[in-house]
Amino acid sequence: MALLQHSKWTFLFPIIFLIVTLSSMSQAELDAHYYDKTCPQAEKIISDTVASASKFDPKVPARILRMFFHDCFIRGCDASILLDSTPTNQAEKDGPPNLSVHSFYVIDEAKAKLEKACPHTVSCADIIAIAARDVVSSSGGPHWNVLKGRKDGRVSKASETANLPAPTLNVSQLIQSFAKRGLGVKDMVTLSGGHTLGFSHCSSFQSRIRGFSVLHNIDPSLNTEFALDLRNKCPKPNTNFSAGHFLDSTASVFDNDYYKQLLVGKGLFSSDQSLVGDQRTRWIVEVFAKDQGLFFKEFVASMLKLGNVGVSQNGEVRLNCKVVN
Ligand code: HEM
């Protein structure tokens, strides 16, 4: 009997080994304990850096959360968003939708400290993922264990930022954009809840408040009072590039207020507001507006999925997040 089992295992082992090897070649396995031995202080260094930068500049949390989304949507979560342009290449950073994704310096600062504490160990892509978790929890949102082990990519192209979803997209287009990254309808609605933090410039919602269509000067899906507030904040098109509006009514707190606002016509972008106008997504908005705990739980699950997009072992651990090694 023992012999039989033994021979079965000696037979199966090479097959199991082959399967494991093959699957890890195509997709890297991320691990919550990835730096436990090589850099146990990594997360504390990152959290402290993010916390002090946020204290100094309250815009940092929203910018870092958005940075993670943009990084993962272009070439997977590989810190391609952090590479600087070179004389022969215009990088993602300098692509059109970079307007409000400043705060790259926070990640660079954490990286500099990590290079002193544990040289050539922690990837820039992992720093973004950890920092994104930190800004969510420190703003009142959920906390979770970030899976780590991403490698940094060597390519960053400004032209590819055109593949980020635009604020004018409708639900079908949003679903398609997320599906390309292996994310479902529920992930799309849940991750849109990232708009519970932060601010938008007038240019991203301008078309909704003036000359919307032949019949309607103002987008009829907008709450009237809210539309007037937006027109006040953005008096003339494209004159004041720092003017704009917060994404929900509690823009520095991570909560479910974003969904509550959508239900009363106060979603800032067409892409936000469209979520209540479509039966595939409306029910999810309604559930999250009622149940913040469920939103938090789903947000964690979807952030873990977002953090897995396009992750592979083809890459390096950059020494400086701005340049390839
Ligand atoms: C669903 C598709 C999405 C679209 C069309 C979209 C679009 C936008 C736009 C146009 C802005 C304002 C940019 C500006 O004018 O400054 C913005 C801001 C922001 N987005 Fe999204 N976004 C989407 C999904 C996400 C996701 C998935 C997250 C994160 C989980 C996210 C996080 C943020 C944050 C935090 C801000 C505020 C940034 C700041 O205050 O600097 N967005 N988004």
Ligand SMILES: *[C@@H]1O[C@H](CO)[C@@H](O)[C@H](O)[C@H]1NC(C)=O
């Ligand atoms: C954003 O991109 C524009 C070009 O589209 C560039 O002039 C600007 O410096 C970039 N801003 C940042 C913060 O990278």
Ligand SMILES: *[C@@H]1O[C@H](CO)[C@@H](O)[C@H](O)[C@H]1NC(C)=O
């Ligand atoms: C979404 O927009 C696309 C492109 O403009 C259009 O073809 C499609 O019919 C729209 N879908 C919905 C549900 O509005």
Ligand SMILES: *[C@@H]1O[C@H](CO)[C@@H](O)[C@H](O)[C@H]1NC(C)=O
């Ligand atoms: C531009 O907008 C910002 C933010 O709303 C505001 O503080 C500033 O006074 C405005 N500048 C001008 C010239 O209107």
